[in-house]
Amino acid sequence: MKSPPALLEPRGTAVLDDYIVDIAWAADGSRLAVAGGEGKVCRIENSSDALSVSEVGQHGLGALAVAWHPKQALFVSSGQDGELRLYDAIDGKVLARQRPSKSWTTHLTFSPDGSQLASAAGKQISLWNSQLESQHALPSLEATVAALGFDKSGRDLAAAINGGVVVHRLEGPRYPVRHYRWAAPCITVNFSGNGKFLAAGTQDGSVHFWYLATGRDSQMRGYPGKVDQLGWSGDSRYLATAAGDRVVVWDFGGKGPEGSSPQQLAGHTDRIECLAYQPRGNFLATAGLDWRLSLWLPGKFPAAIDAHLTDSEPSCLRWSPDGRFLALGERKGKLSIFELVRI
Amino acid sequence: MATTDRVPVTVLTGFLGSGKTTLLNRILSENHGKRIAVIENEFGEVGIDHQLVIGAEEEIFETNNGCICCTVRGDLLRILGQLLKRRDKFDYIIVETTGMADPGPVAQTFFLDDEFKQQFLLDAIVTVIDAHHIEKHLDEMKEPGEQVAFADVILLNKVDLVSEAELERIERRIRAINGTAKIFRTRNADVPIERVLDVGAFDLNRALAVDSAFLEPQYPFEWAGLYDLAAGRHELRTGSDAHEHHHEHHHHDENCDHAHHEHHAHDHGHHGHDHHDHDHDHAHEGGLAVALLTAGAGEPAAVIADNIEPAVRAFAEDGVQIDCGGTLKPATAPYRIDVGHDGSHFHIDIERAGRYVLVVEHAPIEFGLRIEGAKPIVERRFASHHHDEEISSIGLTDPRAVDPNKLNDWLSYLLKSRGADIFRMKGVVSIKGEPRRYVFHGVHMMFDGQLERPWPPGVDRVNTLVFIGRNLDRQELEAGFHSCFA
Numbered sequence: 001m002k003s004p005p006a007l008l009e010p011r012g013t014a015v016l017d018d019y020i021v022d023i024a025w026a027a028d029g030s031r032l033a034v035a036g037g038e039g040k041v042c043r044i045e046n047s048s049d050a051l052s053v054s055e056v057g058q059h060g061l062g063a064l065a066v067a068w069h070p071k072q073a074l075f076v077s078s079g080q081d082g083e084l085r086l087y088d089a090i091d092g093k094v095l096a097r098q099r100p101s102k103s104w105t106t107h108l109t110f111s112p113d114g115s116q117l118a119s120a121a122g123k124q125i126s127l128w129n130s131q132l133e134s135q136h137a138l139p140s141l142e143a144t145v146a147a148l149g150f151d152k153s154g155r156d157l158a159a160a161i162n163g164g165v166v167v168h169r170l171e172g173p174r175y176p177v178r179h180y181r182w183a184a185p186c187i188t189v190n191f192s193g194n195g196k197f198l199a200a201g202t203q204d205g206s207v208h209f210w211y212l213a214t215g216r217d218s219q220m221r222g223y224p225g226k227v228d229q230l231g232w233s234g235d236s237r238y239l240a241t242a243a244g245d246r247v248v249v250w251d252f253g254g255k256g257p258e259g260s261s262p263q264q265l266a267g268h269t270d271r272i273e274c275l276a277y278q279p280r281g282n283f284l285a286t287a288g289l290d291w292r293l294s295l296w297l298p299g300k301f302p303a304a305i306d307a308h309l310t311d312s313e314p315s316c317l318r319w320s321p322d323g324r325f326l327a328l329g330e331r332k333g334k335l336s337i338f339e340l341v342r343i
Numbered sequence: 344m345a346t347t348d349r350v351p352v353t354v355l356t357g358f359l360g361s362g363k364t365t366l367l368n369r370i371l372s373e374n375h376g377k378r379i380a381v382i383e384n385e386f387g388e389v390g391i392d393h394q395l396v397i398g399a400e401e402e403i404f405e406t407n408n409g410c411i412c413c414t415v416r417g418d419l420l421r422i423l424g425q426l427l428k429r430r431d432k433f434d435y436i437i438v439e440t441t442g443m444a445d446p447g448p449v450a451q452t453f454f455l456d457d458e459f460k461q462q463f464l465l466d467a468i469v470t471v472i473d474a475h476h477i478e479k480h481l482d483e484m485k486e487p488g489e490q491v492a493f494a495d496v497i498l499l500n501k502v503d504l505v506s507e508a509e510l511e512r513i514e515r516r517i518r519a520i521n522g523t524a525k526i527f528r529t530r531n532a533d534v535p536i537e538r539v540l541d542v543g544a545f546d547l548n549r550a551l552a553v554d555s556a557f558l559e560p561q562y563p564f565e566w567a568g569l570y571d572l573a574a575g576r577h578e579l580r581t582g583s584d585a586h587e588h589h590h591e592h593h594h595h596d597e598n599c600d601h602a603h604h605e606h607h608a609h610d611h612g613h614h615g616h617d618h619h620d621h622d623h624d625h626a627h628e629g630g631l632a633v634a635l636l637t638a639g640a641g642e643p644a645a646v647i648a649d650n651i652e653p654a655v656r657a658f659a660e661d662g663v664q665i666d667c668g669g670t671l672k673p674a675t676a677p678y679r680i681d682v683g684h685d686g687s688h689f690h691i692d693i694e695r696a697g698r699y700v701l702v703v704e705h706a707p708i709e710f711g712l713r714i715e716g717a718k719p720i721v722e723r724r725f726a727s728h729h730h731d732e733e734i735s736s737i738g739l740t741d742p743r744a745v746d747p748n749k750l751n752d753w754l755s756y757l758l759k760s761r762g763a764d765i766f767r768m769k770g771v772v773s774i775k776g777e778p779r780r781y782v783f784h785g786v787h788m789m790f791d792g793q794l795e796r797p798w799p800p801g802v803d804r805v806n807t808l809v810f811i812g813r814n815l816d817r818q819e820l821e822a823g824f825h826s827c828f829a
Contacts, residue, residue, distance in 0.1 A: 021428045037428030162404055162417055185404040225456045
């Protein structure tokens with residue numbers, strides 16, 4: 001077997017007094033924001049060894065999401081108190097607050113150029129400018145938004161709902177809507193980086209994808225449970241999903257995955273809870289209830305090329321936008337940062 | 344993850360105005376030391392410090408093919424998922440549904456996947472009923488019947504607004520739908536908290552508690568009384584002026600002319616059963632069946648017991664319909680008497696003084712039925728099998744040991760073919776050669792079963808199965824279960 005081309009090198013850890021539900025990286029990988037299930041919002045300096053943590057806010061009984069501006073030193077958090085907050089990432093001060101909805105704002109995502117922030121609360125998607133000033137509420141959807149994602153251009157915003165994926169094209173005086181219907185609760189959605197595919201994972205154990213050019217769709221079944229983790233490789237060739245303790249990778253090269261069998265990568269011994277493909281790269285990280293973090297290079301290696309044990313069940317896994325660092329959050333509050341070191 | 348860490352969940356159902364919110368406020372304000380999260384479909388007036396109250400918009404997820412058996416509540420999935428994202432879990436979760444909610448998808452949400460089963464333990468479905476309006480609701484809508492059918496605990500609330508006779512009738516109707524729920528009569532939803540929380544209705548480790556009366560043989564009558572009657576004419580009366588009626592139906596005088604008049608109209612036209620169109624009770628349409636049997640000597644309770652079989656034979660006959668003012672005699676067939684709304688009266692002609700057993704289709708207290716001037720020497724109530732309700736309960740008992748493979752085949756077949764109609768099922772089964780009891784329960788097609796603790800020494804190994812659902816066929820279920828014997 002070939003020797004692995006890269007390893008995850010532990011860089012630093014911190015223990016937060018909270019359950020880590022979401023992590024957002026600064027564009028340059030210098031800082032992170034963390035949302036805690038019991039309400040804390042923390043800003044963390046990605047220095048080597050001990051990571052310095054500062055608590056910058058509290059969202060009532062629970063924080064739900066964090067998102068970092070792709071270009072500026074700004075980040076946003078939302079929580080069960082109904083608030084959206086914009087922070088200055090340098091000093092941690094709150095710059096703006098909004099309370100757009102009675103429902104929980106569960107999803108936050110910036111457009112790739114940072115000009116727009118999309119938030120979702122219940123069936124309602126709102127668009128904000130980067131200063132969290134003006135709200136533009138899109139027409140209420142027919143079901144609750146379970147996931148949000150921009151395409152690479154920032155022109156299309158996809159929302160996974162019970163009944164498919166709704167894509168708003170954020171152009172012109174009114175935003176045209178396209179509903180990619182599928183009669184199942186879709187709970188996660190990702191555009192491929194090449195703009196050709198839209199993939200969704202469902203509550204009832206399948207992955208559905210659409211060819212954006214034609215609208216033709218396809219279903220991939222056989223999952224033992226809900227599919228809430230999806231990731232595209234940087235070259236858009238592979239779609240990685242988790243099925244129990246297996247990493248299931250569909251190959252979109254050549255004629256595409258239809259009629260083919262996926263690669264099934266074994267290594268975890270319990271349910272995979274987190275899955276993240278390296279942005280613009282081809283390394284895949286997964287973490288499972290076996291308290292193991294694994295690094296894969298699908299298509300090249302059938303086994304994990306590196307693995308680390310965690311201190312409790314993992315709860316969140318995020319690559320820095322440049323693909324150099326990987327942050328792993330755990331249920332008991334431990335945050336670990338690894339650096340991808342090429343050999 | 345250890346199953347003991349599971350957070351118990353109570354599902355609270357009931358119509359608007361039933362007292363559901365009152366009960367919830369009671370639970371939250373009681374000093375029980377629990378940290379409770381409440382998930383509400385509508386933001387009500389609940390709001391207690393240190394308790395989390397979350398508003399949820401009811402959202403049904405149909406997974407797979409859209410069959411009712413596979414529907415779950417998407418809003419609950421998401422909210423419960425969020426509640427798990429804490430290091431210190433809530434001690435208890437209460438899901439308060441809207442009055443019109445179907446309890447099926449709510450309950451099924453907790454069976455959906457292994458992750459949820461590891462984290463949550465559905466404790467019980469508690470249904471609060473407004474005694475004053477439930478009969479009308481049961482007649483007019485399907486949701487109240489479903490809420491009664493799914494319940495493990497029923498609070499028959501606002502009992503101060505109805506008479507004892509009405510309560511008897513309501514309870515009988517609830518029992519016909521759900522033979523196993525625990526029923527508590529309450530005012531202002533005032534009930535000890537341990538009756539509604541930590542009930543363990545879905546806990547396979549706790550014994551399946553079924554009201555034994557529900558499993559007794561069932562008869563086409565509910566009551567028998569032994570009388571000593573002198574020769575001559577006696578008065579059989581229904582109705583009472585001893586209590587107020589709270590029904591909002593038309594008042595009829597206790598007047599035979601009126602009844603005769605109504606009956607004439609009936610004779611001339613309708614052969615239907617709907618001339619009691621403002622009455623809520625289907626049970627005595629076509630008249631209340633009563634039979635008067637000649638009884639022998641002996642110990643009074645034994646005399647009643649001896650007359651069960653003749654009574655069953657008598658009730659197999661159609662019976663003679665008689666109007667107010669008509670006459671009954673000892674006979675081997677029942678009479679169907681018009682009990683009227685505010686009472687009616689009949690004559691009983693006795694040729695020879697002696698002992699007679701009066702057998703009545705439903706409990707006499709519901710109609711104020713009595714023989715004037717005569718008290719029963721002894722009376723006995725019987726479990727009755729009602730066919731009146733579309734939704735009903737069927738209980739099976741049998742001591743014969745079961746072949747586990749056959750049982751598995753039958754239950755699989757049953758879930759597949761009747762899963763949509765079977766709301767709840769529970770059972771304790773004696774498996775051949777197995778010292779432990781096999782216990783199971785199910786909600787529609789979601790099924791959970793395991794071998795549990797051994798049969799206690801000195802206790803007979805008896806299978807007990809209960810099905811609650813729509814259009815259930817006792818013979819089909821019986822035949823199916825009998826095919827499982829080893």
